[in-house]
Amino acid sequence: MLHLRNYQLRHLQKRVRNFSSLSYNDIISGKYDVSKAFPITDQEKALVRKLHDGLVKQDRATLARAITLVESTHRRKKLLGQILLQYVITDLSTSKSNTLRIGLSGPPGAGKSTFIETFGTYLTEHHDLKVAVLAVDPSSNRTGGSLLGDKTRMTYLSRNPKAYIRPSPAQGTLGGVTRTTTEAMMLCETAGYDVVIVETVGVGQSEVAVSDMTDIFLLLIPPASGDELQGIKRGIVELVDMVIINKADGDLLPAARRLQAEYTSAMKFVPRKHTLWKQKVRRVSSISGDGISDLWSMIKDFYELMSSSAELTKLRKEQRAIWMWNHIRESVLEVFASNSNVARALPVLEGRVKNCEITPGLACDLLLSNYFKSSKIL
Numbered sequence: 293m294l295h296l297r298n299y300q301l302r303h304l305q306k307r308v309r310n311f312s313s314l315s316y317n318d319i320i321s322g323k324y325d326v327s328k329a330f331p332i333t334d335q336e337k338a339l340v341r342k343l344h345d346g347l348v349k350q351d352r353a354t355l356a357r358a359i360t361l362v363e364s365t366h367r368r369k370k371l372l373g374q375i376l377l378q379y380v381i382t383d384l385s386t387s388k389s390n391t392l393r394i395g396l397s398g399p400p401g402a403g404k405s406t407f408i409e410t411f412g413t414y415l416t417e418h419h420d421l422k423v424a425v426l427a428v429d430p431s432s433n434r435t436g437g438s439l440l441g442d443k444t445r446m447t448y449l450s451r452n453p454k455a456y457i458r459p460s461p462a463q464g465t466l467g468g469v470t471r472t473t474t475e476a477m478m479l480c481e482t483a484g485y486d487v488v489i490v491e492t493v494g495v496g497q498s499e500v501a502v503s504d505m506t507d508i509f510l511l512l513i514p515p516a517s518g519d520e521l522q523g524i525k526r527g528i529v530e531l532v533d534m535v536i537i538n539k540a541d542g543d544l545l546p547a548a549r550r551l552q553a554e555y556t557s558a559m560k561f562v563p564r565k566h567t568l569w570k571q572k573v574r575r576v577s578s579i580s581g582d583g584i585s586d587l588w589s590m591i592k593d594f595y596e597l598m599s600s601s602a603e604l605t606k607l608r609k610e611q612r613a614i615w616m617w618n619h620i621r622e623s624v625l626e627v628f629a630s631n632s633n634v635a636r637a638l639p640v641l642e643g644r645v646k647n648c649e650i651t652p653g654l655a656c657d658l659l660l661s662n663y664f665k666s667s668k669i670l
Contacts, residue, residue: 332372340372344379350484352456359458362475377475380482391481392595394489395506402512403538404491405445406578412446414584415487416454424480425449425457426473427491456485474505474615503531504614507604508594512536515547529555529562533571533594540575540583548575568597633662 332340343361346354362373398404405427412423425446449455458476473490480488492502503509511532529535535555540548555573564570572590576583598604628634641655 332375336368336372340376340379343376347380347479347482348383352483355456355479355483356458358479359472359476362479363460363472373475377478380478383482384478389481391485392487392508392591393477393506394487394591395502395509396489396491396512397502397509398512398538399514402514403578404512407512407536407538407576408489408491409446409449410578410581411584411587412449412455412487412489413452414581414588416452418585419588421454421486422484423449423452423455424483424485424488425455425491426476426480426488427457427459428473429459456480456483477505500531504611507598507607508533508591510534510536512538513551514539515544515551529558529571530565533565533569534587534590535559535571535573536587537573537575538578541577541580551575566598566603568601568603569594628659628663631663633665634659637662 343354343358347358358373358376361369362377364370364373396404396408408425408427412425415421415423446457450457460473460476477488477490490502490506509532511528511534513535515537537548537552537555552573552575559571559573562571574583574587574590576587595604598607629638637659641650641658644650645652645655
């Protein structure tokens with residue numbers, strides 16, 4: 293909904309006023325204290341410091357509380373979450389975190405949860421790595437609720453002390469990846485996790501969203517998912533770094549081999565996502581564990597190749613810019629919707645659009661005109 297409540301409008305006004313107190317040179321040079329731009333009480337400072345110290349000490353309970361804080365839509369908690377993230381990003385820039393970010397998507401029924409449990413267990417038991425799983429579940433368009441059942445399906449991994457599973461609702465976000473997914477990923481890195489896996493809803497724009505926030509993107513598909521043309525015409529193959537054919541066991545093994553051959557052939561006509569890496573196709577079995585070891589070796593090869601050539605550093609810089617623009621789009625929409633002229637004209641124009649009296653594009657132009665005519669935008 294475009295309409296904002298009064299407290300949300302006051303929060304937006306305060307955000308702009310606080311930043312207006314900073315000079316241009318202060319912002320560009322980075323020589324400013326975020327707590328001065330956003331004044332908080334001593335109690336709130338103590339809370340942020342406690343959470344930050346707990347993350348540095350790799351405390352799981354603190355990580356859970358920190359993610360809850362950054363996911364909150366409450367205006368004050370949202371502010372505290374951003375201040376905490378400012379401390380976190382400073383730590384990450386100085387410590388040069390080596391956390392591997394893995395994105396995973398796939399159609400429903402591909403076996404994503406089973407694969408993550410098998411893969412995560414392999415990393416913790418055979419390589420002594422700490423694994424964090426950020427699982428995004430679809431939210432109902434009617435009630436806004438989510439099942440959040442990933443922990444239930446990853447029973448063994450959820451009890452593993454070296455693993456952390458955090459289900460989050462999509463909250464209607466396009467692509468099934470929330471705005472706070474990237475922020476939760478940063479918190480997991482600060483908490484000392486070696487591998488962060490982002491599992492998405494696996495529909496629509498999720499592949500684009502995950503590709504813009506992870507180092508390597510895996511597409512998991514079942515053997516009976518159609519021929520290679522299905523993947524090409526959806527444009528998914530151009531976004532992924534590896535195509536993984538799951539359930540390659542039992543009666544489905546011949547179908548998995550055939551699909552692997554088809555996708556391998558199709559990859560010849562797909563442009564490279566990275567200049568140094570050609571997309572791979574592998575098959576695994578999440579039940580027997582076949583192919584998991586070879587898959588991890590290939591992921592490590594990708595990570596080492598990208599790191600040694602500075603491509604990974606370049607990729608992460610570009611991703612941070614994308615995250616910034618995502619925040620800008622969300623905030624600009626909030627500011628636009630909070631304008632009094634827009635709030636008055638919106639119901640009328642929306643009704644005319646529904647009755648086919650005016651085109652949606654023209655209604656948009658009229659709303660923007662009312663917005664810019666305002667003497668006081670905020």
